[in-house]
Amino acid sequence: MADEAIIDPxxxxxxxxxxxxxxxxxxxxxxxxxxxxxxxxxxxxMSPSADVLAExxxxxxxxxxxxxxxxxxxxxxxxxxxxxxxxxxIGEAQKVDVASLxxxxxxxxxxKPGKTNWLITMGVCTHLGCVPLGAGEGExxxxxxxxxxxCHGSSYDTAARIRKGPAPKNLEVPPYEFTxxxxxxxx
Amino acid sequence: xxxxxxxxxxxxxxxxxxMDEKLPLPRFVYNAVGAGYPVPRNLNYWYNFGILAGVCLxxxxxxxxxxxxxxxxxxxxxxxxxxxIMRDVNWGWMMRYAHANGASAFFVVVYIHIFxxxxxxxxxxxxxxxxxxxxxxxLLMMATAFMGYVLPxxxxxxxxxxxxxxxxxxxxxxxxxxxxxxxxxxxxDNAALNRFFSLHFLLPxxxxxxxxxxxxxxxxxxxxxxxxxxxxQESDTLPFHPYYTAKDGFGLGVFLLIYCAVLFFGPNMLGxxxxxxxADPLSTPAHxxxxxxxxxxxxxxxxxxxxxxxxxxKLMGVLAMFASILVWFFLPWLDTSPxxxxxxxxxxxxxxxxxxxxxxxxxGYCGGSPAEAKFVLISQLGSLYYFLHxxxxxxxxxxxxxxxxxPFSITESVLxxxxxxxxxxNPAAA
Amino acid sequence: xxxLFGPLVGLFFAIALAWSFGVGAxxxxxxxxxxxxxxxxxxxxxEVHFSFNGAFGTFDRQQxxxxxxxxxxxxxxxxxxxxxxFRDLMALGYSxxxxxxxxxxxxxxxxxxxPKTGDAxxxxxxxxxxFPPVYYAGTGNPPDLSLMAKARHEGPxxxxxxxxxxxxxxxxxIKKFPDxxxxxxxxxxxxxxxxxxxxPPPLADGGVTYSDGTKASVDQQAQDVAAFLAWTAEPxxxxxxxxxxxxxxFLLAATILAYLAKxxxxxxxx
Numbered sequence: 029m030a031d032e033a034i035i036d037p038x039x040x041x042x043x044x045x046x047x048x049x050x051x052x053x054x055x056x057x058x059x060x061x062x063x064x065x066x067x068x069x070x071x072x073x074m075s076p077s078a079d080v081l082a083e084x085x086x087x088x089x090x091x092x093x094x095x096x097x098x099x100x101x102x103x104x105x106x107x108x109x110x111x112x113x114x115x116x117x118i119g120e121a122q123k124v125d126v127a128s129l130x131x132x133x134x135x136x137x138x139x140k141p142g143k144t145n146w147l148i149t150m151g152v153c154t155h156l157g158c159v160p161l162g163a164g165e166g167e168x169x170x171x172x173x174x175x176x177x178x179c180h181g182s183s184y185d186t187a188a189r190i191r192k193g194p195a196p197k198n199l200e201v202p203p204y205e206f207t208x209x210x211x212x213x214x215x
Numbered sequence: 216x217x218x219x220x221x222x223x224x225x226x227x228x229x230x231x232x233x234m235d236e237k238l239p240l241p242r243f244v245y246n247a248v249g250a251g252y253p254v255p256r257n258l259n260y261w262y263n264f265g266i267l268a269g270v271c272l273x274x275x276x277x278x279x280x281x282x283x284x285x286x287x288x289x290x291x292x293x294x295x296x297x298x299x300i301m302r303d304v305n306w307g308w309m310m311r312y313a314h315a316n317g318a319s320a321f322f323v324v325v326y327i328h329i330f331x332x333x334x335x336x337x338x339x340x341x342x343x344x345x346x347x348x349x350x351x352x353x354l355l356m357m358a359t360a361f362m363g364y365v366l367p368x369x370x371x372x373x374x375x376x377x378x379x380x381x382x383x384x385x386x387x388x389x390x391x392x393x394x395x396x397x398x399x400x401x402x403x404d405n406a407a408l409n410r411f412f413s414l415h416f417l418l419p420x421x422x423x424x425x426x427x428x429x430x431x432x433x434x435x436x437x438x439x440x441x442x443x444x445x446x447x448q449e450s451d452t453l454p455f456h457p458y459y460t461a462k463d464g465f466g467l468g469v470f471l472l473i474y475c476a477v478l479f480f481g482p483n484m485l486g487x488x489x490x491x492x493x494a495d496p497l498s499t500p501a502h503x504x505x506x507x508x509x510x511x512x513x514x515x516x517x518x519x520x521x522x523x524x525x526x527x528x529k530l531m532g533v534l535a536m537f538a539s540i541l542v543w544f545f546l547p548w549l550d551t552s553p554x555x556x557x558x559x560x561x562x563x564x565x566x567x568x569x570x571x572x573x574x575x576x577x578x579g580y581c582g583g584s585p586a587e588a589k590f591v592l593i594s595q596l597g598s599l600y601y602f603l604h605x606x607x608x609x610x611x612x613x614x615x616x617x618x619x620x621x622p623f624s625i626t627e628s629v630l631x632x633x634x635x636x637x638x639x640x641n642p643a644a645a
Numbered sequence: 646x647x648x649l650f651g652p653l654v655g656l657f658f659a660i661a662l663a664w665s666f667g668v669g670a671x672x673x674x675x676x677x678x679x680x681x682x683x684x685x686x687x688x689x690x691x692e693v694h695f696s697f698n699g700a701f702g703t704f705d706r707q708q709x710x711x712x713x714x715x716x717x718x719x720x721x722x723x724x725x726x727x728x729x730x731f732r733d734l735m736a737l738g739y740s741x742x743x744x745x746x747x748x749x750x751x752x753x754x755x756x757x758x759x760p761k762t763g764d765a766x767x768x769x770x771x772x773x774x775x776f777p778p779v780y781y782a783g784t785g786n787p788p789d790l791s792l793m794a795k796a797r798h799e800g801p802x803x804x805x806x807x808x809x810x811x812x813x814x815x816x817x818x819i820k821k822f823p824d825x826x827x828x829x830x831x832x833x834x835x836x837x838x839x840x841x842x843x844x845p846p847p848l849a850d851g852g853v854t855y856s857d858g859t860k861a862s863v864d865q866q867a868q869d870v871a872a873f874l875a876w877t878a879e880p881x882x883x884x885x886x887x888x889x890x891x892x893x894x895f896l897l898a899a900t901i902l903a904y905l906a907k908x909x910x911x912x913x914x915x
Contacts, residue, residue, distance in 0.1 A: 048909045055464065055906035058899040065895075069306035073281055078303040082732050082773040256914065298728045298792070301881070308881040309888065453914060461903075461910040468900030475896060479889025480700050483795060491796035491878070492788070501838065521668040523661040531661055538658065548647035588673050595666040599659050606655025610648055 085215035087207065090146070098163040100151060103202055103214045107151030109163040109175070110212070113186060117173065118144055121187035131198045135187040138201050148204055148212065149188045153177040155195035160184065175199065218437070220449040222250045247434065253452035254459055255440035257629050261335070262438065263466035264328040270467060271321035272426065276419050278314040279363075286366065288412035290405045293368035294493040312482040318360050319485045320474045322508035325353060333567055336443055336555035341436045343547040348429040350543045352422055357509070357540075359418040362411040364506055365403070369490030374503045376403040376411070382516070382536075385529040402496060442628045443555025444621055450633070451625035502585045510582030511575045514594035515539050515601065517586060535598065542605045549605065552613035554621065562616040566608055574600045682825040686818050688810070688835040690802035693868060697801075697875055700890075703883050704876050706738040711855055712873025713737065715866050718853050720790060721752070723783075723844075726776040728791035729877050736880060744772050753777045784830060785843030794871070794878035801875040806836040808867035811846040 088101045090110060098111035113121075121135040139147060151159050155177065161167040162175035162184075170176030171192070172185035182193030189198040204214040224245040226232045235242055245251045285304050287296040300307035329349070332338055338346035361379060365372045380397045384390040399406030437446060446452055453459075477484060485507055489500045505513050519531040526534075557564040574597050581594040627633035696705040713734070716726070731748040735741065754767035755774050770777065781787050794800035814833040819826060827833045831841040848863045855861050876882075 048912075051902060051905045051909055055899070055902040058895075058902050059464070062895060062899060069309055070277070070281065072305045073307060073310060074284070075305055077285075077299070077305060077307070078732075079299065079730065079773070080303075082730065084773065085771075295728070302728065302733070308885060312885075457910045458914065461907040465900065465903040465907040468896060468903045472893065472896045472900055475889065475892050479885055479892060482885070488796050488798055488800070491792040518662060519665050521665040523664055526661075528665070535658055535661075538654070542654075545647050545651060549651050551648070588669065588678055592666060592669055592673070595662050595669065599662040599666070602655045602658040602662070606651045607659075610652060 085213055087211055087213045089210060090212055091210035095145070100163050101214070103150070107159050107163075108202060108214060109147075109149050109151045109188070109199070111147040111149075111163065111188075113145045113147055117186040120173065121185060121189075124185065124187075124189075130190050130196070133187075133189060133198055138187055138189075138198070140206065143206065146206075146212070147186075147188060148214070149199035149201055152200065153179065153182055153195055154190065154197040154199065155180055155182050155193070160199070217246060217251065217434070218253045218446065218449070218452065220452075221246070221253050222454055224249075224251055247430070248460070249456045250454040252434070252455040253446070253449075254438050254455050255446055255451060255625050256453045256458075257440050257442065257625050258438065258459065258462075259441055260462075260466060261327070261331040261441070263463055263470075264324050264331060266463045267324045267466065267470050268321065268328055269426065270470070271317060271324055272419065272422060275314060275317045275321060276423070278310050278317060279416070279419065281310050282314055283416060286412075288366065288409050290368060290408050290494070293366065293408060297367045309478075312478050315486060316474065316478050316482060318363065319477075319506070319508065320470075321356065322360070324470070325356065326508075329353070330572070333571065334557050335439055335441055336550070336552075336557065337439050338543075338546045339550060339552075339555050340547060342433075342439060345429060345432045346547060347544060348425055348432055350540070352425050352429060353543075354540065355418055355422045355425065359415060359422065360506065360508065362415040362418070365408065365411045366415060367490060368408065368494045370492045370494055370498075370500050371487050371490040371503070373403055373494035373496065374500055375505055376407060378503055379505075380407075382533045385527070385533045387530070403494075439555065440625060441556060441558060442622055442625060443559065444623075444625055444628070447624050448626070504583055507579070507583060510580070511578040512536050512539060512582070514578040514582030514590075515598045517582070517591060518594045518598040520591060520595075535602075539598075539601060542602070546605070546609075549609050550613045551610065552616065552618065554618040559619040559621050560612075560616055561619060562612050563609075566604065566612060570600065570608070571604050574604070682818055682822040683839060685821070686815065686835055686840060687838070688806070690799045690806040690836060691810075693802055693805050693871075695801055695868075695872055695875065697872070697882060700886060702886070704737070705872060707857060708869050708872045709737045709876050710739070710873075711857065711859060711866075712869035712871070712876075714855065715848075715853055715870040716790070716873055719847050719866075720870065721776075721779065723779060723781050723787040724790045725779040725787075726791050726877060727778055727789055728775065729880075730773065730775045731770060732772040733880060737876065741772070748772050748774065751777070753779060787844070790874055790877065792878045794875040796878075800878065801871045803836065804871040804874055805867045807834060807842075808848055808870065809864050810834050810836040 083104060086101065086103050086108075088099075088108075088110065090099075090112075093099055093110065093112045095112050096114045096117075098109055101108045101110060118135065126132045126134050135144060135147075138149070139145075151163060153160050156179060158177050158179035160175035160177040160182070162169040168176050170183035172183050174184040174186045174188050174191075176183050177193065177195065180194050182195035183191050184195075184199055185191050187198075190196070202214050204212055207213050224235070224242040226235050226241065231241060234240070242251075282300065285296065285300045285307060287293060297311065300311050302308075304310075332346065332349070361375070365376045376398075380394050380403070383397060384394045386393060395401060397407075398404075399410065440446075487504065487506075504510070513536075516532045516536040519528045519535060522528050523531055552560060552563070554560055557567055578594055578597040578601065581590040581597065584590045622628035624633045696702055696708065716724075731744055731751075734744050734747065739747070748770040751770045755770050755777055757766040757768050758764070759766070779787070793804060797803040811832060811834050814827050825840075827841050831843055832845055833840060834842045848866045850862050852863075853861050853866060859865060879885075
């Protein structure tokens with residue numbers, strides 16, 4: 029069908045044919061280009077809208093989090109774990125040989141200098157996106173004392189690094205900064 | 216069906232041959248809108264509007280499905296969700312303006328398509344079924360457009376819904392319960408908004424189904440043509456492709472130019488400013504008007520101001536408004552002339568061009584104006600002519616009129632002579 | 646059947662319409678609709694030139710910023726702007742820190758609600774927030790202004806005319822319509838639909854001090870805030886027109902080609 033569109037059924041011979049064919053090909057090509065151009069807005073309308081992109085930062089008061097406790101907050105509609113590590117947990121995390129890890133990172137890589145006790149990570153398992161247990165009161169922390177994902181059994185250590193199970197990466201550390209000693213701004 | 220001289224689909228590529236055996240969809244397309252469909256060779260630009268209506272339907276379905284991804288049908292957030300589309304969604308403003316003006320474009324195209332039918336007698340035998348399906352499509356379009364206009368939940372949306380469903384309350388005895396059933400409440404609210412959204416999403420696909428029947432029915436006798444003389448021989452026709460695909464391509468370009476000029480440079484020209492005010496059940500707009508494409512019918516509705524014997528004016532208005540469209544269903548039997556095209560019907564031609572056309576334009580103007588006495592009086596005369604035209608003038612004209620001589624064939628009308636004529640002269644021409 | 650009943654139905658409607666027409670016409674002659682003050686004294690918006698008029702028009706950022714200042718210092722105490730977010734102001738040429746500061750210093754704070762304790766509270770606005778709702782306890786219902794420029798015929802001109810159009814009620818009006826004296830608490834404005842508006846004249850010469858040195862006359866402020874509200878109503882206008890020119894240019898070329906192709910195809914047939 030498509031190639032017949034450009035064949036002039038009543039054409040003559042010689043140069044006239046070429047010019048006519050050219051115009052017909054050009055007209056059909058223009059229609060094609062127009063059709064493809066229309067796809068751009070049709071597709072991009074599904075990307076995050078301006079109001080979603082604008083929800084960029086969250087400020088959280090951490091003054092109430094005692095040593096050894098953790099809270100869940102929300103950043104970009106996803107959970108964030110903010111954990112105040114005990115010295116024992118810090119020691120445990122620092123004792124591990126970084127090179128032996130699946131996703132090699134030290135605790136210092138994952139915290140701010142001088143605030144090593146504040147472990148701030150996304151609460152999204154890097155396997156398939158479940159929320160791991162361990163941040164809430166009384167939840168299992170898994171065999172490495174950090175977080176445990178109940179969906180497929182990924183275990184994270186006290187620096188929220190993947191140690192066992194199917195997850196490929198450590199829990200992601202979102203961009204954040206301390207705006208004061210008691211307030212952290214995520215995003 | 217097709218004429219015996221129609222080109223036959225002969226796939227050359229092995230894949231297309233394989234496809235033709237398993238699922239002859241390419242053959243179907245070839246015979247429907249391809250080289251396998253012989254069409255009268257004398258179709259003019261009036262005949263572009265069928266394809267254009269199909270384009271409008273697809274445009275509305277595509278933009279509509281996209282808008283539905285971002286719209287929320289809840290009276291608390293509907294208005295804000297439309298503004299969210301206009302401000303935050305990527306290209307959302309374009310999608311919404313394309314859809315809102317697409318509705319207007321669809322009606323412009325369909326009105327011209329219908330008028331083409333009046334001009335060239337497209338409703339006459341053997342094409343009655345095409346016409347009946349067409350009127351059905353038009354009714355479905357009106358329902359869809361009305362419900363779509365409610366969705367932004369602006370002032371006109373809300374009060375339009377209230378007034379139009381209020382029409383049903385004019386029906387004796389069952390009217391009030393019927394209105395409450397339609398709205399799912401005593402006034403438009405969440406229940407009404409949700410069902411209107413659901414039906415507004417559904418009906419276009421019903422329309423698409425009836426459009427397919429409309430085209431199917433068209434392919435049985437084939438297209439009519441400006442002379443109204445039936446196809447007799449191969450020289451009367453040309454294959455749809457490439458002749459009419461090329462002509463429709465050009466027509467589509469002109470249509471899109473006009474449509475896009477409105478969409479990008481006057482997108483609110485055809486809308487009412489009050490619909491940018493969120494719905495407020497406590498305050499009625501100064502005057503409630505529907506969208507422009509309903510104005511002629513709205514004028515007929517408002518034309519009945521005095522009770523007629525025992526029938527209340529309100530009920531008469533509602534009956535007349537529905538009758539003004541239902542009357543089209545009977546057109547094939549009201550017009551008894553043996554000649555199809557108004558080109559050869561001197562009397563009918565005058566009534567269509569100088570009676571019906573200005574009449575509906577005047578009715579439209581009155582329907583869009585405030586309900587002042589002068590506009591009401593004009594719409595009463597306009598409605599009077601409207602009913603007389605279809606129900607009295609048309610039957611009388613078609614029986615007393617002396618048609619002008621018809622060409623022997625389409626070929627003769629195009630070339631001025633028909634050397635290949637093999638059939639006896641058309642009896643209608645005598 | 647159709648040919649028998651058709652004309653009967655037609656005549657039925659025709660007679661009913663003739664009856665309505667007759668009744669209406671007699672009524673119009675005997676008892677014509679009285680003229681109203683609105684019919685005679687309501688004025689259409691004044692002519693005014695805005696930079697965004699026309700197919701190539703764009704927003705004047707400087708003017709819109711002045712208009713925003715008028716909105717902030719005058720209108721915002723009664724009128725909300727709830728469809729607009731603070732972040733949107735960046736399109737008017739404000740930098741990110743400026744927008745942050747505007748949001749933070751906005752007088753009406755964002756409301757918070759703690760679902761655990763049920764405590765309601767307040768916090769500073771952020772750029773991601775929309776302008777907070779304004780609760781107005783006085784007489785009248787100040788409408789939201791986000792879409793005002795599209796919610797009236799000739800919206801920007803209307804806003805300008807209304808704000809700069811307050812005047813004494815004409816003596817001629819009282820003379821002709823003695824019952825139409827402006828009710829207490831309302832104000833005469835010929836550009837308002839029913840002539841009497843609840844909003845007191847909001848603008849005064851020098852009521853705001855423009856940082857760009859423009860003289861803040863009532864007329865200037867009214868134009869500026871109308872321009873600002875034109876932007877809040879249709880923030881995508883510039884993109885719309887730009888896209889429109891690209892689309893029309895492409896379509897024009899495509900249509901000319903389609904015409905030539907159509908002529909080619911039909912060359913030997915007509």
